[in-house]
Ligand SMILES: Nc1ncnc2c1ncn2[C@@H]1O[C@H](COP(=O)(O)OP(=O)(O)O)[C@@H](O)[C@H]1O
């Protein structure tokens with residue numbers, strides 16, 4: 199993507215299961231990459247009193263409705279519009295040594311979260327997508343040592359967190375099939391049937 203500031207940019211998304219290591223990886227990327235900003239999905243949780251209680255008796259934290267996804271998309275769009283301005287307003291150093299941003303500067307945004315790939319307006323903004331997963335036992339073990347702003351009530355992991363993870367992962371994989379078909383038909387244009395028109399806007403190669 200090309201930003202309003204004239205600098206090249208790329209939005210890299212780092213999604214996956216709770217306690218899969220997303221934040222750890224993101225922190226390492228920030229250290230290693232110059233001009234790197236980050237957006238954490240956890241910062242977009244709605245206040246506790248707006249989180250619905252399900253028939254199972256648990257507050258439904260692990261669903262899209264518990265997050266202000268519109269605000270998250272606006273934040274990512276603000277970076278796309280002007281990564282230099284975004285970096286400066288978020289305390290990220292912009293290319294040490296150079297006073298004026300150069301058109302050669304590469305800016306990177308890492309978007310990190312547990313529910314990134316089930317909200318189409320957000321998915322459309324990513325250049326690269328990564329998914330971190332860990333097996334059930336390891337995930338449960340790590341989660342049991344974690345303290346969130348609202349602590350997990352007993353039974354939340356098996357009653358809500360893991361079932362929602364499986365549900366969303368399945369949704370993502372089912373949706374992903376259309377993406378793969380689309381890119382396949384781009385690569386072999388003329389030889390295979392084109393993907394449906396409604397997928398086109400999601401593909402950078404089609405813009
Ligand atoms: N590669 C790894 N191997 C083992 N443990 C890890 C690894 N990455 C992260 N962890 C541990 O897993 C827990 C969750 O990591 P975190 O990065 O906060 O996950 P997430 O952001 O996906 O919820 C932390 O205790 C962290 O130290």
Ligand SMILES: NC(=O)c1ccc[n+]([C@@H]2O[C@H](COP(=O)(O)O)[C@@H](O)[C@H]2O)c1
Pocket residue numbers: 215216217220240243259260311312346347348359
């Ligand atoms: N940050 C918060 O306000 C808050 C509150 C309650 C639960 N959570 C949990 O955060 C998890 C997602 O974050 P991680 O991917 O960092 O674990 C969800 O599974 C959710 O249950 C977060």
